Amino acid sequence: MPKFKVGIVGATGYTGSELLRLLIHHPDITIECVTSETHAGKRITDIHPHLLDISDIRLESSDNISDYDLDLVFLALPHGVSMSFVKEHGLDKFLTVDLSGDFRLPNKKVYEKWYKKKHVAETYFENAVFGLPELYRHEIRNARLVANPGCYPTSAILPLTPLVKYDMIQTSGIVVDSKSGVTGAGAKAKPGTHFPDLFGNFSAYGLTSHRHTPEIESVIHNYTGYTTEVLFSPHLLPIDRGILTTTYSTPKKEVSKEMVEELFYSVFEKEHFIRVVDRPPLLKHVRGSNYCDVHVTYDERTNKIITVSTIDNLMKGAAGQAVQNMNIMFGLIESTGLQHIPLNP
């Protein structure tokens, strides 16, 4: 079978780098072009020296993308930039997997409220499928534009949807408390991601205003039909990769630890990348892999259901999930090229 041809737009960033790591040896695809506006003309190893003797492809401007006959393009671009690319190229020439948040929300109004940015390609919201395969596998198969989920939303939506869908929890007062490694903030240095600010430190940010709040709420609504109220609080961990998310919710009816555990085991039984674990998961047990480890329990004393989930933000939180979506769009086995064993320790 001929291989599928793909391009990576924004290949110099962290998710671009991770896409390269996953795709160079993917058995069913070839990487035809990789783009950078800042480093066009340089070899990929000038930016990613770890690829020495592995790839010698040259970076070029995304203006050249039309010179290639591509089946699919990954947009590993900042939000605001992805939407301009989609507006310029449309969806007829190639399939698109957008890693940014530009097409994850229901419409322009919600986007502009939370992103504080004008949306210039609103007509494409109706084409976009939210790229969480465990929820929307069938829709992804026929999509031309997949909005790859945010890293925090992936870690929160996966454990919350079974609880909401099966009517186990009250829809208000759901608390999502997340901690992320610093690669979640992208490759460009910012004051808060500077080594002395990070090392030996730990901080909350984006309280009450983070753009992943409407992403979590709108996907839960779309998938379950329930309108929820989610309080989302992100934190920055002094580590490179990984997200650990704890959720707290109140049961709607009488539950037990065994009941919630049974629900998770049955819902996720057939999911290759979701592992239900019988104790709180560790970040190191998913590092470098596309797994999401989830744990659920019930605290009788406070009457709260607690979930703890872990992902690698660059894998199941970004590039790994994007490749999982690509596999589905091409009709390949979903786990192709994603069988990495977690790097422990």
Ligand SMILES: NC(=O)C1=CN([C@@H]2O[C@H](COP(=O)(O)OP(=O)(O)OC[C@H]3O[C@@H](n4cnc5c(N)ncnc54)[C@H](OP(=O)(O)O)[C@@H]3O)[C@@H](O)[C@H]2O)C=CC1
């Ligand atoms: N990091 C993570 O854990 C996750 C990231 N995401 C999302 O994925 C997307 C990519 O993230 P990430 O790889 O971390 O980001 P980076 O900041 O590391 O990389 C962004 C890339 O976009 C390119 N680029 C092109 N045009 C512009 C522009 N106008 N301004 C800035 N950069 C531009 C940059 O390269 P050049 O200058 O060479 O052209 C660079 O390669 C973002 O939308 C992010 O929100 C989603 C989930 C998780």
Ligand SMILES: CC(=O)N[C@@H](CCC(=O)OP(=O)(O)O)C(=O)O
């Ligand atoms: C640690 C850190 O800064 N994380 C990022 C989220 C990364 C992510 O999922 O990204 P997008 O929704 O932007 O694609 C943040 O809070 O803005």
